[in-house]
Amino acid sequence: MSLAAPFARRASVAVKVGAVTVGGGAPVVVQSMTNTDTADIDATVRQVAALARAGSELVRVTVDRDEAAAAVPHIRDRLARQNIAVPIVGDFHYIGHKLLADHPACAEALAKYRINPGNVGFKDKRDRQFAAIVETAIRHDKPVRIGVNWGSLDQELLTRLMDENAAAGAPLTTREVMHEAMVQSGLISAARAEEIGLPRDHIIISAKVSNVQDLIAVNVALARRSDYALHLGLTEAGMGSKGIVASSAAMGVLLQQGIGDTIRFSLTPEPGGDRGREVIAAQELLQTMGFRNFVPVVAACPGCGRTTSTVFQELARDVQDMIRDRMPVWKAQYPGVETLNLAVMGCIVNGPGESKHADIGISLPGTGEAPAAPVFIDGQKATTLRGDTISTDFRAIVETYIEKRFGRGTPAA
Numbered sequence: 001m002s003l004a005a006p007f008a009r010r011a012s013v014a015v016k017v018g019a020v021t022v023g024g025g026a027p028v029v030v031q032s033m034t035n036t037d038t039a040d041i042d043a044t045v046r047q048v049a050a051l052a053r054a055g056s057e058l059v060r061v062t063v064d065r066d067e068a069a070a071a072v073p074h075i076r077d078r079l080a081r082q083n084i085a086v087p088i089v090g091d092f093h094y095i096g097h098k099l100l101a102d103h104p105a106c107a108e109a110l111a112k113y114r115i116n117p118g119n120v121g122f123k124d125k126r127d128r129q130f131a132a133i134v135e136t137a138i139r140h141d142k143p144v145r146i147g148v149n150w151g152s153l154d155q156e157l158l159t160r161l162m163d164e165n166a167a168a169g170a171p172l173t174t175r176e177v178m179h180e181a182m183v184q185s186g187l188i189s190a191a192r193a194e195e196i197g198l199p200r201d202h203i204i205i206s207a208k209v210s211n212v213q214d215l216i217a218v219n220v221a222l223a224r225r226s227d228y229a230l231h232l233g234l235t236e237a238g239m240g241s242k243g244i245v246a247s248s249a250a251m252g253v254l255l256q257q258g259i260g261d262t263i264r265f266s267l268t269p270e271p272g273g274d275r276g277r278e279v280i281a282a283q284e285l286l287q288t289m290g291f292r293n294f295v296p297v298v299a300a301c302p303g304c305g306r307t308t309s310t311v312f313q314e315l316a317r318d319v320q321d322m323i324r325d326r327m328p329v330w331k332a333q334y335p336g337v338e339t340l341n342l343a344v345m346g347c348i349v350n351g352p353g354e355s356k357h358a359d360i361g362i363s364l365p366g367t368g369e370a371p372a373a374p375v376f377i378d379g380q381k382a383t384t385l386r387g388d389t390i391s392t393d394f395r396a397i398v399e400t401y402i403e404k405r406f407g408r409g410t411p412a413a
Helices: 041-054 068-079 095-103 104-110 124-141 156-166 174-196 212-225 240-254 277-288 309-332 350-355 389-406
Strands: 015-017 020-024 031-033 058-062 088-092 112-115 143-147 203-206 229-232 298-301 341-345 358-363 375-378 382-387
Touching: 015 229, 020 203, 041 058, 041 068, 041 277, 041 358, 058 068, 068 088, 068 095, 068 104, 088 095, 088 375, 095 104, 095 124, 104 124, 112 124, 124 143, 124 174, 143 174, 156 174, 174 203, 174 212, 203 212, 212 240, 229 240, 240 277, 298 309, 309 341, 309 389, 341 350, 350 358, 350 375, 358 389, 375 389, 382 389
Parallel strands: 031 058, 058 088, 088 112, 112 143, 143 203, 203 229, 298 341, 341 358
Antiparallel strands: 015 020, 358 375, 375 382
C-alpha cells in the first residue's frame, strides 16, 4: 500500500467489547493493562480509573488465581459507581478454564477474555481446556482475544514446522519458521474456536513479539490470510524513549498499511511511574499519523541560540499540562475540542507564521527581541501580551476561545 493512502483500512470483522467496537472500520482502539494485584480491589480500581481517565478505551487485568477472579465483579461494580464504564478484559494463562468455571460472576463481569494458545494447556489437556474457555465465552456472549506470544509459543507446533522446513527443498530461515508458527497458532486457534461455536465477530487475534521487524512481518502475514480483527503491540517494548520509539516504529508501519484495529504500548514504567504514559503514547501515535484526534495539538519549536530564555519552554509546558488537566472537562462540555491546534513559538523567525497556521498561536520574544508576544487567532493578530503574566494570560485566551467556538456550537471565523 502506498504512502499516499494512509487511511485505507484493511477490512476486518467488527467485534463488540462492551460498548467499544474493535475492527470493522471503527477507529483504532487504545488499550492498556494494570500492573496491580487484581485481588487488591482498591488499588486495581484506582489504576483502572486512572487509565480510563488517561484515555484507555479497554483495560486488561490479570486473572491468575481464585482471589483475583473473585475480585473482578467487585472492581466492575466500584468503577460503575464512579461512572467509569471502560470494558475490563481478563488475562488468563494456564488455569483460565478453571477460574472461569469456578467464578461465574467473574466470567459475566469481564467484557472479553484473553487466552494464550501456547499455555492454555499442554498435550491432551490443550483442546479440552481451550474448549472450556471458549464454551464459557459462548454462554456469556463474550469475545475472546487469542493472544499468541513469541515467548510462550506452542512448542509442538513449532517443532513440527521446523521438521517440515528441514525436509523442504528450499527451507526457510529459523526466524521465518517462527513467524509462520505464530501465524498458524493464531489462525488454527481461531478456527477451532469457531468450530466450537464462537462467532467470528467474537474473535480478535494478536501476535506479539519484542522485535520491530518481526512484529511487522507476522502481522502483515496475518492480515493477508484472515479478516479477523487484529490487536497490535510489542510484547516487551522496554522503558522510556526506547519503548516509545520501538512501539511507534513497528505499529506506525503497520497502521500506515491499514493493519491494526486496537493497539497497546507495553511500556516498562519507571519505579512508581505513571502507568497512563503508555496510553498517552498510543494516543499520540494515532493522532500524529492523522488517524484520530484525542486532545488539542500544540506545535512548539525546539529552541535554538535565538531562544536562550526559558519563557517559551515554560509556556509550552504550561499549555500542554493545561490540556491534559482540562481535557476530561472539555471533552464533556465542548464536543470537537480535540481538533483544536495551538502553537507556542520561541522567536520571530517562524513564530508569527506558525502561529497564523494554528487556531491560536503565540510568538514569544527571542533573545534580544522586543519583550512583546503577539497572539494570533484564526490567522489574525488579536492582541500582544507583555510582562510576567504571559502564561496566565495566554491560557485564559485559550479557555475563552474554546468556550466560544465549541461551547455554543458557533464555529470561529
